[in-house]
Amino acid sequence: MDNSVSPQSSLVSVKNLSFSRGNKKIFDDISLEFERGKITAIMGPSGTGKTTLLKLIGGQLFPEKGIINVDGNNVHRLRRSELYNLRKRMGMLFQSGALLTDMNVFDNVAFPLREHTHLPESMIRTLVLMKLQAVGLRGARKLMPNELSGGMARRIALARAIALDPMMIMYDEPFTGQDPISKGALVHLIKSLNTILGLTSIVVSHDVHETAAIADYIYVISEGKIVGQGSPKEIQQSKSDWVQQFMTGAADGPAHFHYPAKDYIDDLLSTGKRY
Amino acid sequence: MIEFLQHLGENTRTSFTKLGRGTFFLLQTLSGILSVLTRPRLLLKQMYSVGVLSFLIITISGLFVGMVLGLQGYYILSDFGAEETLGVMVAASLVRELGPVVAALLFAGRAGSALTAEIGLMKATEQLSGMEMMAVDPIKRIITPRFLAGFLSMPLLAALFSAVGIIGGQMVGSGLLGVDEGAYWAQMQTKLDFQDDIINGVIKSIVFGFVASWIALFEGYDAIPTSEGVSRATTRTVVNSAFSILGLDFILTALMFGDN
Numbered sequence: 189m190d191n192s193v194s195p196q197s198s199l200v201s202v203k204n205l206s207f208s209r210g211n212k213k214i215f216d217d218i219s220l221e222f223e224r225g226k227i228t229a230i231m232g233p234s235g236t237g238k239t240t241l242l243k244l245i246g247g248q249l250f251p252e253k254g255i256i257n258v259d260g261n262n263v264h265r266l267r268r269s270e271l272y273n274l275r276k277r278m279g280m281l282f283q284s285g286a287l288l289t290d291m292n293v294f295d296n297v298a299f300p301l302r303e304h305t306h307l308p309e310s311m312i313r314t315l316v317l318m319k320l321q322a323v324g325l326r327g328a329r330k331l332m333p334n335e336l337s338g339g340m341a342r343r344i345a346l347a348r349a350i351a352l353d354p355m356m357i358m359y360d361e362p363f364t365g366q367d368p369i370s371k372g373a374l375v376h377l378i379k380s381l382n383t384i385l386g387l388t389s390i391v392v393s394h395d396v397h398e399t400a401a402i403a404d405y406i407y408v409i410s411e412g413k414i415v416g417q418g419s420p421k422e423i424q425q426s427k428s429d430w431v432q433q434f435m436t437g438a439a440d441g442p443a444h445f446h447y448p449a450k451d452y453i454d455d456l457l458s459t460g461k462r463y
Numbered sequence: 464m465i466e467f468l469q470h471l472g473e474n475t476r477t478s479f480t481k482l483g484r485g486t487f488f489l490l491q492t493l494s495g496i497l498s499v500l501t502r503p504r505l506l507l508k509q510m511y512s513v514g515v516l517s518f519l520i521i522t523i524s525g526l527f528v529g530m531v532l533g534l535q536g537y538y539i540l541s542d543f544g545a546e547e548t549l550g551v552m553v554a555a556s557l558v559r560e561l562g563p564v565v566a567a568l569l570f571a572g573r574a575g576s577a578l579t580a581e582i583g584l585m586k587a588t589e590q591l592s593g594m595e596m597m598a599v600d601p602i603k604r605i606i607t608p609r610f611l612a613g614f615l616s617m618p619l620l621a622a623l624f625s626a627v628g629i630i631g632g633q634m635v636g637s638g639l640l641g642v643d644e645g646a647y648w649a650q651m652q653t654k655l656d657f658q659d660d661i662i663n664g665v666i667k668s669i670v671f672g673f674v675a676s677w678i679a680l681f682e683g684y685d686a687i688p689t690s691e692g693v694s695r696a697t698t699r700t701v702v703n704s705a706f707s708i709l710g711l712d713f714i715l716t717a718l719m720f721g722d723n
């Protein structure tokens with residue numbers, strides 16, 4: 189498979205990664221490169237382990253095999269304090285936002301600053317307001333997380349993720365469950381933050397149009413393997429059945445509509461069983 | 464038969480694995496104590512929600528338990544003409560047993576279940592995971608302050624329970640049933656020993672506070688992150704805490720008062 193991204197220019201590189209959950213193989217010897225300053229998307233059907241990949245990169249899970257390097261550090265060889273230092277430079281946007289529910293919006297964004305810096309409150313205030321302004325929610329600083337819509341919660345979480353000015357941000361399904369306006373706002377934010385702050389972004393998503401609109405490079409993963417990779421244009425023109433099924437949203441194809449089961453007729457005729 | 468043995472083996476293995484995880488969790492929690500002590504505000508906030516918010520249930524329950532003790536004690540003691548010693552009976556029962564035990568059971572029901580649900584939901588909503596990714600150790604930031612708060616609040620709540628109970632006993636004994644008020648207090652002062660009764664009661668409540676907080680926090684942290692998982696974990700907190708408190712009470716009582 190042609191790997192057009194050179195490893196030297198990549199901030200994150202995943203080499204020969206294998207990972208299983210129980211008997212299910214989530215990743216089977218895959219390699220990916222995430223270039224500095226670019227938006228790289230990982231796409232694929234639900235349940236292909238896209239979130240797991242982000243947790244592996246963040247050092248929250250351990251691979252069975254393979255190496256993950258972030259900015260020259262082998263994530264799984266680092267000592268705990270070194271890993272925590274690296275994580276200060278990695279932002280992550282969780283699907284749910286993962287805001288702390290006992291704090292208001294302002295305190296949520298201020299949380300990493302208060303935990304990791306000794307800045308005076310006046311400076312923290314300025315920084316928090318700047319981050320909130322960047323996501324357009326400076327006016328919502330006094331609201332509690334339960335008073336926010338899903339889209340707002342994600343934008344607040346994004347403000348929190350950039351609070352410490354990280355070198356990269358990992359987005360876990362940023363568009364899922366969002367209305368078109370929120371989706372548009374998030375697409376715009378991811379793109380503009382990446383450019384303005386000079387970030388490296390990894391976007392995990394199954395929203396084809398939104399992701400293709402902003403990504404510089406796309407990997408399509410299915411059943412533990414990379415089934416396609418390239419620029420959005422190359423992906424759209426791909427001849428791979430897997431990629432075509434995913435991009436066009438066909439119900440059946442290489443990824444079957446039916447979950448594996450025994451023969452339908454046999455199943456209906458086997459009486460006396462509860463399930 | 465083989466299936467039964469397999470089932471038994473599997474259950475034993477699961478229990479021991481859980482005990483191992485629980486012990487590891489406790490060690491991690493204890494290792495965060497120093498960093499919490501340097502940030503007393505975190506601790507005070509938790510002492511408010513674990514301790515101060517349990518104030519009402521402890522006070523009201525203590526009052527009623529003391530009143531019942533006064534009533535029952537009077538009926539028995541008056542048969543022997545010994546109603547003057549009602550104060551001793553009420554105070555000894557409360558300080559040695561009922562104070563630490565009932566306060567700990569109430570603590571497990573009110574504060575323990577709340578802690579489990581809170582931590583379990585934080586896990587389910589990825590707040591703990593999110594904290595890890597922000598390079599903040601959730602054990603030090605979330606668990607240890609709550610553990611310390613529970614551990615420190617429990618002896619205070621037990622003391623409050625006993626104190627209010629003694630007043631309740633006096634209200635019923637002297638106020639309603641006519642036991643001499645001076646005798647109620649004087650007998651109590653003469654007969655109750657600081658070392659044997661009060662200190663032992665405090666030791667019990669410290670142990671119960673330690674165990675109840677550990678169980679509540681571990682069950683939350685170990686919960687399966689779904690609504691059903693959190694609900695089961697909350698139930699387990701109350702049940703396991705009750706068993707542990709009552710079992711430990713027997714052991715501690717045997718050790719403390721065995722040679723009397």
